[in-house]
Amino acid sequence: MASLSTFSKFLTLLFPPKSQPPPSPSPPPPNIALPKPSHHVAPLDQADRFTPYNCSSSPSSLSSVMCPSLAHANTMWFKSAYNVEVVVDENEAEEKLLNRFRREVMKAGVIQECRRRRYHEDTQDKRKRKSREAAKRNRRRRPQSKSLAENKQAITNTKKKEDDDDNWDLPEHNSPSADCYDPLDPNGNISVTFDIYQRTDDDGYLARVTIENYYKYRHVDKPGWQLGWQWAKNEVIWSIKGAVATDQGNCSSYTNQLPHSCEKDPLIVDLPSDVSPESRSEHCCNDGVLSARAIDPSHSFSSFELEVRRLGQYPLGQAPNNLTLMAPGPGYSCSPLLETHPTIISSFGGQRQVPALRTWKSACTYSNFMASKSPICCVSLSTFYNPEITPCPDCSCGCSAADKASKSCIRLGDPLSGESSTEENIMACTKHMCPIRVHWHVKNNYVNHWRVKLTISNYYYRKNYSNWNVLLQHPGFSHNATSYSFNSAKLPLPFQDGVALFWGIDYYNNELVHSDKDQQGFVSTEILLEKDRKSFTLSHGWAFPRRIYFNGENCEMPLPDSFPMLPNHSNTLRPTDCCGGFIILLLISLLCFWNKGSFDFQC
Numbered sequence: 001m002a003s004l005s006t007f008s009k010f011l012t013l014l015f016p017p018k019s020q021p022p023p024s025p026s027p028p029p030p031n032i033a034l035p036k037p038s039h040h041v042a043p044l045d046q047a048d049r050f051t052p053y054n055c056s057s058s059p060s061s062l063s064s065v066m067c068p069s070l071a072h073a074n075t076m077w078f079k080s081a082y083n084v085e086v087v088v089d090e091n092e093a094e095e096k097l098l099n100r101f102r103r104e105v106m107k108a109g110v111i112q113e114c115r116r117r118r119y120h121e122d123t124q125d126k127r128k129r130k131s132r133e134a135a136k137r138n139r140r141r142r143p144q145s146k147s148l149a150e151n152k153q154a155i156t157n158t159k160k161k162e163d164d165d166d167n168w169d170l171p172e173h174n175s176p177s178a179d180c181y182d183p184l185d186p187n188g189n190i191s192v193t194f195d196i197y198q199r200t201d202d203d204g205y206l207a208r209v210t211i212e213n214y215y216k217y218r219h220v221d222k223p224g225w226q227l228g229w230q231w232a233k234n235e236v237i238w239s240i241k242g243a244v245a246t247d248q249g250n251c252s253s254y255t256n257q258l259p260h261s262c263e264k265d266p267l268i269v270d271l272p273s274d275v276s277p278e279s280r281s282e283h284c285c286n287d288g289v290l291s292a293r294a295i296d297p298s299h300s301f302s303s304f305e306l307e308v309r310r311l312g313q314y315p316l317g318q319a320p321n322n323l324t325l326m327a328p329g330p331g332y333s334c335s336p337l338l339e340t341h342p343t344i345i346s347s348f349g350g351q352r353q354v355p356a357l358r359t360w361k362s363a364c365t366y367s368n369f370m371a372s373k374s375p376i377c378c379v380s381l382s383t384f385y386n387p388e389i390t391p392c393p394d395c396s397c398g399c400s401a402a403d404k405a406s407k408s409c410i411r412l413g414d415p416l417s418g419e420s421s422t423e424e425n426i427m428a429c430t431k432h433m434c435p436i437r438v439h440w441h442v443k444n445n446y447v448n449h450w451r452v453k454l455t456i457s458n459y460y461y462r463k464n465y466s467n468w469n470v471l472l473q474h475p476g477f478s479h480n481a482t483s484y485s486f487n488s489a490k491l492p493l494p495f496q497d498g499v500a501l502f503w504g505i506d507y508y509n510n511e512l513v514h515s516d517k518d519q520q521g522f523v524s525t526e527i528l529l530e531k532d533r534k535s536f537t538l539s540h541g542w543a544f545p546r547r548i549y550f551n552g553e554n555c556e557m558p559l560p561d562s563f564p565m566l567p568n569h570s571n572t573l574r575p576t577d578c579c580g581g582f583i584i585l586l587l588i589s590l591l592c593f594w595n596k597g598s599f600d601f602q603c
Helices: 003-015 060-066 094-108 110-116 124-140 147-164 576-601
Strands: 190-200 204-212 226-230 236-241 244-245 269-270 301-309 321-326 332-334 344-347 352-354 359-366 377-381 406-410 427-430 437-447 449-458 469-473 481-485 486-492 498-503 522-531 547-550
Touching: 110 236, 190 321, 236 244, 236 352, 269 301, 321 332, 321 359, 377 547, 449 469, 481 486, 481 498
Parallel strands: 377 437
Antiparallel strands: 190 204, 190 359, 204 301, 226 269, 226 321, 236 301, 244 269, 332 359, 344 352, 406 427, 437 449, 449 522, 469 498, 469 547, 481 522, 486 498
């Protein structure tokens, strides 16, 4: 029987039976498009054909095994610990699908995690962040006592009452946009105050307009500020001191004395410092320059006086509309002039305090998106332990011309210069096309300190930067730091990282001169920082700044992947200990003396 069975199997192998024709494949599911063959395939013989597996008609558990490519066809995954899954419903609109996906991303915390990872976070920062998050979760879970809730409610009511009494706060619909907020200077703005301090017999009033710069590190450079508004009725500027209106307007209706400006929307500019005394007023005539608040507070404000007539039925006038500020270029958006508590005006040499008859205030905030689409500065990095230099990212402030052999290029749209001529915007052609480059070089590593060299280069050929400043954010500035060639100050901010402000010394390097074809214009200094043994490290890019501003403009930083890295054989490049070297030298001397005494060996 066994031999008969073996003989039958042998005959089956030699003469296979005729197979049944394969069933026609079922159409694919509507949401899967099968690719068409890109080249011609010869038809197979009927015996060589096989029956295809239908993934759509099989159970889901078997389909995921037989067709693994279709197991997650309608699922989106992030290659990280924050995964988001969205399953597409039948006949679901794309807009609805995107909204559901966006909600899932926000719920999973992907955006928050991306924002957190923008800057380096060491072990200590991570521990503090987790403790803050745990405390926040505990506050949400912990039931509040009745007395605590009552105290909180009383504080809220008191604050609300104070806010109602002071109408200096802007309404919500008139608040500046989110891109005007600067975390390093949250309260920065340029305030415009309009004080009416005296009435006149000629249907008018005398007013003083004050412009105050509350930005800590953003100043107004030459050609200076320009302030404009639109009168509510038919007012005219009869006379002005400390400033001048750029256009007189149509004053043909006046026969004897002509007003200073009959424009419906006048534009006021500051006077130069050498103007005659009869045209001056208190705190005026500085070429429109306003210093930063943290650098020179005494020159951070300016004012002028004007006489306004033709008030009509409003004896104290109405607040002007559509306030605009150019300082000197665009980028500032001003809130409406709102009435607030009267300003106290000193008279008789400060012996008498008189409140103004009426006071209007407005706050103007800066937005770099409104000023220019491209930045003006970039950052390059280097270290003593790595010969490679990390340059500014390519096309940081625009891309250079197509002609690679050209050495000079024209840059348009500088937010700090306003409407400048084309000749002033000629600069050296670079890969980053930024007129300003800030270079951070980690120079030395000592036992208790470490040294950095900071260099600021100007690539413009015909343009200088006067009264420049640079703002740096780094954990090292939370300890003592010494700058040798720049003025410096630490800004008190609620950050773990320290923030330091640097600016030039008068009559030495307070002006960043332009470059020429033979020499580059730059200023530099060395900074000695005190070392914190618990947090200091040269690995993972800790020694490089987190953020750099030049004249208030954010500089483009290189990506962390391109930072100069430590050599593979060392993680911390510790400084050499002088005591250890002295001990080694002493041992060598003793060895030489012993050899000389025993074997007559000459060292």
